[in-house]
Amino acid sequence: MPESIDTIGELFARDPFELLDKDVESIIEYFQGVRAQFKLSGKGGPRVEKPKTSLDDLGL
């Protein structure tokens, strides 16, 4: 699992005909991870109502 975008940048810069399956899997895992974070941020996927954070928000 790559730890940084630099690692992904290096993989993208390499000749893909010489990449191993594990290299491509790292690229896939990286983008899957980005998507998971993106969904958590509430910007992607189905819209989810934000949790109520105070009594005011709950209308109490």
Add this chain to the structure above:
Amino acid sequence: MPDKRFHVDGRQWLWSAHSLDIAETCHRRYYYEVVLNLSTRSENTHALFGILIHEAVEEYEHMINAGLSHGAALLGVVTEALKKTWDRETGEPKLQYDQLKLLPGSAHLKTRENLIRTIIWYLEDRKDDPCVTETLADGRAAVELEFSFELDKEVMLRGRMDKIVRYAGEPFVHDVKTTGASISGYYFKRFELDMEMSLYSLAARTVFKSPVNGVLIDAAQIAVGFSRFERAATYRTAEQLAEWIVDTKYHIHMAWEAKNKGYPMRLSACQKYGGCPFLEVCRRDPRVREYALATGYVERDHA
């Protein structure tokens, strides 16, 4: 070498949705883009990006149908996409941001990294898709459907559909579109009178004998940090398609006639959809337009 899309007298007889669309928009643009087969580098970028997404989706389906797991198919598709976007002559990747950022519009978003991200996210999104591929009357799966059929004795229409699917109990042609714009109801509205969607609907009914209701569109928004997907249908009735045939014949005959009039400009179309790609040519003195064409445009990759 003569262009096989044209009669010997110069009239186009083999028409795609793209050439119909351009002929209807402006006859001068039709001359530059279809007759001379020119485009901007920006347009070629959008076309390449779209084609690579379509190919990835097709390859994924082939692999799933051959019994591969989602993970294995995804690995295969991403590997292929990386190879297709690598220039082996120069040893450099294609669709690099440093080159795309010089192009107008949203071309800077169509990078190699965004392509790979979009493929991965889209296939993750659609791995449990309720769409079911239809079977044609001859028993074949309704995928990768190339078609050409006679509109009349002098005109053939041609194209290629991804597939015909059944969704929520109804048959549709299925298509994927990419855009740099936000996807909303407004975005999908443009397809209600879209040339390509009408042609697909007509071809599905006449060539493949599939009683489709219209086209189911998967739209992919390509942004700087994310890709987002939405799905919507555009419908066509038999009456609407009959009207489309009459109008299309008219526009083809007008394009033929335009050749005898020097392909007149339609000035009301110049600023639409972010501006015509040939604006920089048409705005110049006629004596220097040929130079502008030679220096600012390239031959279209996909006629």
